Amino acid sequence: MDTQYGVIGGGSWATALAKLLCNNSSNVNWWLRDEESVEAIRKYKHNPRYLQSVAFDLERVHPNSNLEAVVHNSDVLIMAIPSAFVFQAFDGFKTDGLEDKILFSAIKGIVPEYHSIPARFFHKEFNIPYERIGIISGPCHAEEIALERLSYLTLACPDLAIATQMAEALECRYVKTSTSEDIFGTEISAVMKNIMAIASGICHGLRYGDNFQAVLVSNAIQEIERFVDAVNPVHRHVNSSAYLGDLLVTAYSQFSRNRTFGMMIGKGYSVKAAQLEMNMIAEGYYAVRSIMEMNKKFEVELPITEAVYRILYEKITPVIEMNLLTDRLT
Numbered sequence: 010m011d012t013q014y015g016v017i018g019g020g021s022w023a024t025a026l027a028k029l030l031c032n033n034s035s036n037v038n039w040w041l042r043d044e045e046s047v048e049a050i051r052k053y054k055h056n057p058r059y060l061q062s063v064a065f066d067l068e069r070v071h072p073n074s075n076l077e078a079v080v081h082n083s084d085v086l087i088m089a090i091p092s093a094f095v096f097q098a099f100d101g102f103k104t105d106g107l108e109d110k111i112l113f114s115a116i117k118g119i120v121p122e123y124h125s126i127p128a129r130f131f132h133k134e135f136n137i138p139y140e141r142i143g144i145i146s147g148p149c150h151a152e153e154i155a156l157e158r159l160s161y162l163t164l165a166c167p168d169l170a171i172a173t174q175m176a177e178a179l180e181c182r183y184v185k186t187s188t189s190e191d192i193f194g195t196e197i198s199a200v201m202k203n204i205m206a207i208a209s210g211i212c213h214g215l216r217y218g219d220n221f222q223a224v225l226v227s228n229a230i231q232e233i234e235r236f237v238d239a240v241n242p243v244h245r246h247v248n249s250s251a252y253l254g255d256l257l258v259t260a261y262s263q264f265s266r267n268r269t270f271g272m273m274i275g276k277g278y279s280v281k282a283a284q285l286e287m288n289m290i291a292e293g294y295y296a297v298r299s300i301m302e303m304n305k306k307f308e309v310e311l312p313i314t315e316a317v318y319r320i321l322y323e324k325i326t327p328v329i330e331m332n333l334l335t336d337r338l339t
Contacts, residue, residue, distance in 0.1 A: 015083025023089035025151035040079040060155040091290040092118025108136040115145040118292035119299035148254035150264040163251035165195040193241040202256040203293030205229035207271035209260040214275020267293040
């Protein structure tokens, strides 16, 4: 019997992942909160809100607004909800049987109610063993998958056989995949690179040049390494694609929501105004507060994270904060 995949979420990443799974003739149960979007996909074969150019084979993709039905009918679940809405989506969800599923997270953020990475949230709340939880990481933007540009994905899971299964399900002529056992390092790095991308965007908005951006990003990967090693002290190569590559594409790409958000902040937008104009979630905004909270335990030196936090939450002027940061970088 074919593996049944369940994609949870209605945004760009959920759309891109449903597209990739269809490429390999997988059956996809797709949960979208909005019944109007479900009906539009059934009628027009396109997601009306995200990556509208992607067309779906409705013999293989089955959109549904009933979360429990999608979970029940799927063997492998792929979570692609913005982290700020994960708790809300699963609040009151009946957990029976969820512990028997394989779960992969494409969520690049922190569950703010718990100050927790998604893997830990699903493990604690739904009793899913870590051995059955995986992470889908980049370097990759959903928009480039929609355009069928060559992209790379990293699938991390403590059970490499499960990571390999997901890698094979997602790989196609324009997506190459690799596997890793470093679930915690990969996920925390994916969270922190969004914070670094906000910093990069702020600097761009303040008209800092490429020379400083290079210094900022090289310090950013060191900051990520320090924190990840403190939280989960195992050997890893942070100069590989899952870590440094993911940071680079998020810090520099025109498709990066976090960089765009930061750029608007650097140009003088308030947080609220930037969020309203973007009409999309910048995961780094929520992540920076949670990383600061987590770091009360680990006490790692995080100058870039601290600078972004002070700008976004303490309303320190970006010009002043970034000028102070320049003296802390090497």
